[in-house]
Amino acid sequence: MNIARLRSKRVIVSTVAVVAALGIGGGVWATAAGADVGSGERDRAGTAAVQAVGGGTVVDVEAGDDDGEAYEVEIRKDDGTEVDVTLDENFAVVTQEPEAAETEDGETEDGETGGTEAGDRALTDAERTSAEQAAIAAVGAGSTILSxxxxxxxxxDAGVAYEADVRDSAGAEWDVDLDAAFKVLTKTEDR
Incomplete structure (x- = not known):
């Protein structure tokens, strides 16, 4: 029996239990973040970004790739809109901007309105909950909604009402298409 591994699991489970009991990050994380950011940094960056935008759910945390930007955090607000927040190495906000909408040809147009796809509309809480549950059920227990x-x-996409990207418990990513009644139309593994 590997005692070190068993102790590590006990520490992780204990930490998760303490975080849950204290309500730290209650519902703040939607998915695991990039492997290039450690979990402690990921938590601090996510918390700082959520506070900066006034609440929401952390969708992704990555290492920054521009000078002065240590972290790039994507937040989904309660109304379904998304905000990109960049932070410096001290977790101070460098920039904060709404995610650019896609136009019909898939390009983004920063600062321009009109020409957005129907997929850019904000989902209601009921739609989001039902679609997430259906997509997770399709991929399996322990899976996580990425988008x-x-x-x-x-x-x-004829007949497709919702498109979900889901990471399964083994780390594979899946595209799940749902109809308006949240029935799974297709489930395809990303390769």
């Missing part, structure tokens, strides 16, 4: 958006249901 979820409405679909315009046209072209190649």
């Amino acid at each position: 979820l958006e409405a679909s315009d249901g046209t072209g190649d």
Whole structure:
């Protein structure tokens, strides 16, 4: 029996239990973040970004790739909109801006309005909850929603109302398409 591994598991489980009992980050994390950021840094960056935007859920935390930016954090606010927050090495906000919407050709146009896809609309809480539950059930217990958006249901996506990206418990990522009644239409592993 590997005692060191067993002790490590006890520390992790104990830490998670303490965090849950204290309500730290209550519902703040939607998914695991990039492997290039340690868990302590990830927690601090996520907490700082959520406070900066006035609440929401951390979708992703990555190491910054520009000078003066140590962390890039994506936050999903309660209304479904997303905000990108960059932080310096002291977890101070460098920039904070709404995520740019995609136009019909898939390009982003910062600062311009109009021409957005139906998938850019904010989901209601009921839609988000039902779609997340259906996508997780399709992929399996222990899976995590990486992203979820409405679909315009046209072209190649005929009949698709919601598109979810899900990471399973083994780390594989899946694309799950749902209809308006949250029935799984397709489930495809990303390769």
